[in-house]
Amino acid sequence: xxxxxxxxxxxxxxEEAFLTINCTYTATGYxxxxxxxxxxxxGLQLLLKATKADDKGSNKxxxxxxxxxxxxxxxxxxxVQVSDSAVYFCALNSGGSNYKLxxxxxxxxxxxx
Amino acid sequence: xxxxxxxxRYLVIGTGKKIxxxxxxxxxxxxxxxxxxxxxxxxxxxxxxxxVNSTEKGDLSSESTVSRIRTEHFPLTLESARPSHTxxxxxxxxxxxxxxxxxxxxSGTRLTVV
Numbered sequence: 001x002x003x004x005x006x007x008x009x010x011x012x013x014x015e016e017a018f019l020t021i022n023c024t025y026t027a028t029g030y031x032x033x034x035x036x037x038x039x040x041x042x043g044l045q046l047l048l049k050a051t052k053a054d055d056k057g058s059n060k061x062x063x064x065x066x067x068x069x070x071x072x073x074x075x076x077x078x079x080v081q082v083s084d085s086a087v088y089f090c091a092l093n094s095g096g097s098n099y100k101l102x103x104x105x106x107x108x109x110x111x112x113x
Numbered sequence: 114x115x116x117x118x119x120x121x122r123y124l125v126i127g128t129g130k131k132i133x134x135x136x137x138x139x140x141x142x143x144x145x146x147x148x149x150x151x152x153x154x155x156x157x158x159x160x161x162x163x164x165v166n167s168t169e170k171g172d173l174s175s176e177s178t179v180s181r182i183r184t185e186h187f188p189l190t191l192e193s194a195r196p197s198h199t200x201x202x203x204x205x206x207x208x209x210x211x212x213x214x215x216x217x218x219x220s221g222t223r224l225t226v227v
Binding site: 051091106 | 119146153154155156158161203205213215216217218219220221
């Protein structure tokens with residue numbers, strides 16, 4: 001079956017530090033890959049996505065590249081801000097007749113001033 | 114701006130009460146989902162629907178029930194609330210017939226049963 005493994009948190013960084021949150025997956029076929037962000041007290045918001053190998057998703061300074069050879073979709077940001085403090089979820093959808101997203105367990109990021 | 118709405122945002126209720134958590138979307142999406150989120154953040158799929166009159170149980174067993182009489186509406190009901198039902202409940206929807214679309218989430222309902 002499908003599965004997503006992401007870096008366990010919590011992750012604590014200082015403002016302007018470089019961020020990497022690792023995500024690897026197991027899936028049949030050619031899944032689409034997603035990063036979602038959940039700010040305190042809110043639902044999840046789509047941060048970025050990639051739908052085929054070597055695609056790079058980007059949004060709000062965050063980037064992730066779909067690496068089929070390593071089955072990875074690591075999230076990166078060059079300079080984090082306090083406002084980036086949130087929970088980040090990696091997810092995949094293998095499509096076909098199954099439209100359910102498979103989520104990782106989430107990584108809590110705290111950015112200190 | 115979110116096009117999927119959950120009410121109430123917060124609910125504190127006594128044990129044994131019947132409750133309904135509302136979820137509505139204005140995007141015309143066929144597919145809708147309910148997730149339970151535990152304090153450790155992990156998301157658990159408890160119900161989903163692929164269209165009107167279609168409902169399925171998710172990966173995590175739940176005492177709640179759902180209905181889908183209209184495309185835009187996917188309410189979740191607990192007939193008799195218990196403290197173990199205390200959690201955050203998230204509703205989501207998705208469009209199309211391709212896995213590339215992802216989900217749109219509501220803001221969630223935080224339920225506390227006392």
